[in-house]
């Protein structure tokens with residue numbers, strides 16, 4: 001089967017603003033087990049498009065497309081940021097740099113809460129490396145998370161996940177997307193507390209919509225036969241969320257998509273972009289760090 005990978009990245013400050021020193025970077029993501037040779041043989045195409053918006057915002061989208069054979073995975077993304085947002089995240093990153101002092105950020109949250117998507121925005125802004133504990137487990141074992149669950153069971157996966165977090169806890173200057181269930185083991189918190197833990201709190205309905213859109217093949221705890229994907233995902237996710245709600249709330253910082261939506265004057269969290277979530281995450285991290293530092297605003 002031939003599959004197309006499309007990733008749309010929004011670049012703007014490096015075209016219009018001299019005040020931004022770090023150039024935004026983007027990356028194109030491939031299915032986890034695609035061989036390097038296959039990637040090299042894949043034809044790419046690029047499309048750069050400038051858009052002007054009614055409120056004087058300018059955005060420049062770089063769309064990268066690529067086709068390759070023997071894969072059934074489709075990944076696509078549309079990561080848009082206005083000039084204002086790009087400047088805001090750069091400014092906020094610089095502001096918290098000295099408080100952060102190289103500590104890593106651990107993103108926790110349900111499957112589909114955006115840990116990977118928002119994590120990459122954050123790591124770019126902070127000049128940190130990005131890592132994903134699920135990918136680390138896959139690299140260590142040589143098989144996918146779905147296969148680990150199928151062949152060895154969940155307990156084996158949880159052991160490997162803890163080992164991945166232990167290794168990550170030895171690193172600095174990382175943004176880490178943790179597995180959705182990492183919060184359920186207390187030993188994992190011991191490792192995550194080496195850095196700052198941030199819960200991406202996304203309402204259940206939004207999670208279900210996102211996951212139903214991309215499918216459950218890579219998410220063994222949600223996987224089901226193909227019929228009625230929305231309601232099956234809803235039931236399973238709501239059970240997990242009920243079981244884990246308190247565990248997520250252990251995070252030092254909470255980023256609520258509903259609160260961001262409310263600030264934007266909407267109730268619809270689907271209007272809240274990964275960039276807006278990343279900016280709110282940095283603001284909440286700043287509040288936490290200043291409180292920890294005994295800082296008192298006058």
Ligand SMILES: Nc1ncnc2c1ncn2[C@@H]1O[C@H](COP(=O)(O)OP(=O)(O)OP(=O)(O)O)[C@@H](O)[C@H]1O
Nearest residue numbers: 110111112113114115116117180210214272273274
């Ligand atoms: N703010 C957002 N608005 C709309 N869609 C989003 C947003 N953030 C992420 N998504 C989409 O939701 C899906 C899940 O996002 P992502 O993979 O980042 O979540 P995750 O928390 O890492 O999931 P998992 O733990 O299951 O790997 C992706 O298709 C992504 O493009």
Ligand SMILES: O=C(O)C1=C[C@@H](O)[C@@H](O)[C@H](O)C1
Nearest residue numbers: 111134145179180181219220
């Ligand atoms: O929520 C969970 O328990 C999981 C989430 C994924 O990130 C993987 O870690 C795995 O599929 C289990």
